[in-house]
Amino acid sequence: MHDEKNLIVNSEQTNLLKELTSSLETCNRFYFSVAFVNFSGLQLLLDAIKEAKQRGVEGQIITSTYLNFTEPKALDRLREFKNLDLKIFLTERNVGFHTKAYIFEYDDYFKVMIGSSNITQSALKSNVEWNVEIISKHDETFIQQVILEFEDLWERSSVVDDAFLQDYKQFIQNINRVTSSKSLIYEKAEYIVPNSMQKKAMENLERLRTLGEKKALVIAATGTGKTYMSAFDVQHLKPKKLLFIVHREEILTKAKETYEKLLPNRNITFGMLTGTKKDFEADYIFATIQTLSRYYHQLDPAKFDYIIYDEAHHATADTYQHVIDYFEPGFMLGMTATPERGDSRSIFEIFDFNVALEVRLHDALEDDIVVPFHYFGITDIDEIDLSDVSVDDLDEITKRLKVNERVDFVIEKMKFYGHDGKKRKCLGFCASREHARYMAEEFNKRGISSSYLSGEDDVPVRQARIAELEDDCYELQVIFTVDIFNEGVDIPSVNTVLMLRPTSSPIVFIQQLGRGLRKYQDKSFLTVLDFIGNHTKTFLIAIALNGSRYYDKESLKVAISTGFAHLPGATHIQMDKISQERILAQIDQEKFTSMKYLKEEYFEFKKMNNGRVPDLLMDFYKFDGAPDPVRFIDKEKSYLNFVAKVEKDQQLQQLLANETFEKGLKWLSSMLPLKRIYDFVILNYLFEQPAVTIDEAEQEILKWVKNVDEDSVYHAMEFLNQNFFDDTQKKRTPKLTNLNGKRLGRSDSFDQLLKNPTYKRYLHDVIEYGLFRYEREFGEEYFGVPHFKLYEQYQMMDAALMSNYRKSHSAFRGSGLLANGDDYFLYIDLHKEADIKESINYNDKIVDRNHFQWETSNSTAPSSERGRNIIYNQERGINLHLFVRKYKEIEKNTVEPYIYIGKGNTISWQGERPIEVQLELEHTLPQQLYTELTEKV
Structure with missing residues (x-):
């Protein structure tokens, strides 16, 4: 050796x-x-x-x-x-x-x-x-x-x-x-510096203001420091008069203290507007909406330079609307953890569709804004069999979970894994109120002081219990609950979370996990114990933990087998072998693209939506862990078609009977998720204005991204004008615009559609969703031409749009190499389909994280112009763009997208017709992607 x-x-x-x-x-x-x-x-x-x-x-x-x-x-x-x-x-x-x-x-x-x-x-x-x-x-x-x-x-x-x-x-x-x-020194204003989320939000707010925008929204998970962020922005902007509006009085004092701490010695007077205080003359007024809605007429509409709405998802309510309509501030900021849509206006609309920042759970972990969690997936005891129970049958689930041996097992694991800090401060999420009561009683019998709470308990009772849990001097260690801590209630010192019910939805899972992630003095991590039974929906845990909007069987299986290695920081996910095998087997059996699966996913989400039909794509935007609605679109060509079908909704079916509306909806939906934002920004403008010039379009686009080139703006106008459509596409798509020189106007058919508020609402929803999803996934970066983001998913035809191709875009499909001028696009399948187990000798392969081997088509000779362009690509100024996918199909009849891995340069070659080329990648493949593309699970 x-x-x-x-x-x-x-x-x-x-x-x-x-x-x-x-x-x-x-x-x-x-x-x-x-x-x-x-x-x-x-x-x-x-x-x-x-x-x-x-x-x-x-x-x-x-x-x-x-x-x-x-x-x-x-x-x-x-x-x-x-x-x-x-x-x-x-x-x-x-x-x-x-x-x-x-x-x-x-x-x-x-x-x-x-x-x-x-x-x-x-x-x-x-x-x-x-x-x-x-x-x-x-x-x-x-x-x-x-x-x-x-x-x-x-x-x-x-x-x-x-x-x-x-x-x-x-x-x-x-x-x-x-x-x-001594640690009090860190509370001095000069020692408090913005975290990464706060810095990013401030930069984006400044960018929006320089473009003349007067409103913006910040969406960030609980515990990420939104109040501090707004105070930093105020510190920077120095408004003379400020109004800070909250929904609940208990938040008000904390917000005022934060501002006073960050803005000392500025000769600013701070005051409150509540049931008991009326400081109308203060420079910076902190008000509850309840009091403000009764007294706002006593204030000058133009009094405030800056107005901030905390918990802005309430802003769609009438009480807020009166206040918003009355005041004329220099700038208006909304802050929320959940951008829920009210029944009337959309919260995004209220803030002029300007989202300055959005931070979801995985971003918060990445930026160290919340504490890391240690998740232990533990196989439940054999006595509990949930294999034949519906996830909705709470009575039966409760009956089967009320087993004394399970209580002992849970306590044994709690003691084995322990918790951070002196006292255990634990939330146990149960299947029902009865289950929560049973767990509290059994824990108390075994000497662990516990209580249970549900939505039926009034606020003072809840607050008293929470105070006892948070206080080190009280004995209370565990609160068992059903539904009330999913969102909105903040218990920063929680150090343990018990998942005691089968996971029915990734959204609920993430909300429950989030209850314990708030940073707190001396708290270094959260312990999460998940008791994984043999329930048929166990694999939803993997979807929640994976944290990716789009997923397929392969990426999920690789994430599980590598212990979710891609999660940032000290967060740790560990599943015991039985749980791992159980989840992998379920993923193998599940058909994620089948109508059966999509319907289950839809109806589970509808429950999260309080039983209201989620008829808009934006309904999916508000929840971390929501299903990807593009999968519903893929099934029925538009989301509304899918809803009409599964809900058997006559009204929607009647609406879709209008051919122009239905075809327009399908065309806009076919572009989701957006790969470039320009086209939708222009359309968004045309919803309110009859026409747009190239300069106006550029101004609008710059509200979303840092930079844009004029040729791409014009290409987007040509594309919307159907310049690159073939005959089939023209038949399928109503013409919404007319291009006249460098001015794009609305067509008659578009005008007709916009006159009907219902048509307008659904068409605009697709635009809104496309824009916000793009912003979440791509940020404000400018990617140049071709407009590709590394490691993003693309279809073949996307390259035509991204590279400003001036001929029919439908020509961009069906071949391994497509070209637009000096840009060559290489589309590569690494393996045969996932369900074909035999080894196929493919000459296209990832050699290592920096090198790729690729074979040209049989017709390409080294002496041909194309052959020489590939062999001597650097000398000849040819860009070789590589797009790879592991399998063409993972599930039957579902073609997988390609992943863009950047440009490669030829370093050696051999053979002819085909030529085998060794390429050096310009960007080292990230480890997670390399594992995902090369590992067989």
Whole structure:
């Protein structure tokens, strides 16, 4: 055996945690020497240590009191493992303890990892860390040295006994008491800086204002700091008079305090407008909508330079509308976590369709705006069988879940995995009120102080329970609930979430998870325990955790088998083997594009919509984890056609009987999801104006993106004028516009449609959804020409639109290589269909993350013009754009899109007719995408 050396860093590909867990699962014995151990890191190793114990493997761990970073709680937990010997190196003033070494013993070799990582969640998963792994035989000098050094440290260290732990806990408590007052310095205004979300929002608000916009909306998950963001913007803009409007009085005082903290010494007076206070003369007034709606006439309509509506999703209500219509501020900002649509106007319309920012759960994790979560998917006990129960049959589900053994099992797992912080502050999500009551009673019987709440409990009762849970001095540890904590209620200190019911919807799952992600003093992570039964919809968990709007079987399966490695930061997802296999089997059986599946998904979403028919695409925009409505469009050519069919709705069917309307709706829907925004921005303008010039179109487009070239704006006008349509497309599509020189006007048929408010509403919904979805997925970046975003999904015909192709766009399909001038578009299938298991020898393949092998068509000779362009592409100025897909079809009759992986340059070639070309990619493939395209699951 040769010595092996590896550098282990934390990346999408791997991390130290993976190396440690796989080594613990296979070694004969282990020895750790680390400067400190936090519970956040230890929790991630618990299962691997337990597995080692079950195999009879023993270990020795040395840690230290260096800098007082080791948590007593972590030491307590390690002492519970009978297969571990634990010692502590007591550091003195002049002797530090810095070791970070992990040693694994095998039959005839040792594996040693030495580097920079202690046992904390960040060190094991997300920090920039270097750890060198050396695998070597027992008798090598280096190994002998390491073992001798470890033994010497072991002798110099003390046993972690009860007496030591008692003293150390007391010592840490005293330190925390002394130092907690010092942390107040961070509350001084000059020390508070915007987080990444707040910076982005402020930049976008500034961009909109420079374009003359007077309104904007910010959509961000609870806990991401919207109030601070607005205060930073006010700090920057310096308005003389400000009005801040909230829906609930308890938020008002906090908002005012935030502003006072961030804007000291500005000679600004702060006042309130509530039931008890009427500070009409203050510069910055903080008002509840209830009071303001009674007194706004006493204020000058032009008094305020800046008005902010917190919880802006209420702005569609009449009380707000009167206030909004009355005032004429210099700028108006709306902030919300859920942009729900009222029954009258859309919230987007109120804020002139200007979304300055949108932050969903995965963005918030990426930007470190919320705490990471450690998710443990645990196979439920055998006694619970949900395989033949409908997800809607709550009575039957409740009956089957009320099992004493399950209560014991849940408590056992809670104790095993533990929680962050001193006191457990836990929310348990149940199937029904009866289930919640049962769980609370059983937990109380077993000595864990618990309570249950539902929508039937009034607000004072809820607030009292929440206060008890949050208070370290109260005994209450768990609140079991059904529906009331899905959204809107904020309990920042929650450190544990129990998922005790089958997941019926990714939306609900994400809302429940989100309840515990709020940042809180000294809270470093959230523990999520999900008890996964044999229910038929278990795979929905994977869809929720994957966090991608569009998904297919392959990407989901790869995400599960790699432990959702693409999730950012110290977030950790671990499913036990049985749960993994169960979910993978369900995904294999499920047909995501079948009418049966789509109907189930639609009706589940309708329930989330309070039973109201979600007849608009924008209904899907408001929920993180909502189904992708484009899949419904793919089935029936427009979303309204799909709704009319599944709801058997006569009125909608009558509406769709108008041929011009139905064809127009289908044409607009066929462009979703948008790949470039220009065409829809122009159409959006034409909904209100009879015509648009090229300059006006450019101005409108710049409200959405940073830059645009004039030729692309004109190409969009030509496209809307049907210049590139073939005869079939012209028959299928009503002509909505007429191009006259550089001016695009509405056609008569478009005018007729817009006169009918119902037609206008549904047509505009497609435009609105297209624009906002584009903004969410592409941001305000300008991608040039061709207009491709790396790693985005495209169909062949998209390249014609993206590269301003001036001939029939339908010519862009059906061949492996298509060209527009100096741009060559290469469309490549890596494998045959997913269900064909035999190995096909394909010469097109990803060689590694930087290189690709591609074969031309049989007709291309090296001596031909096209052959020379491909072989000498750089010298000849030819751009080779690569589009790849793993399979042409994953599900029957559903053609998969291609993924754009950027440009490649030829570095060598061989053969002729076909020519085999080795390409170097201009962009290294991201690890997740590389795994997804190459891994067989």
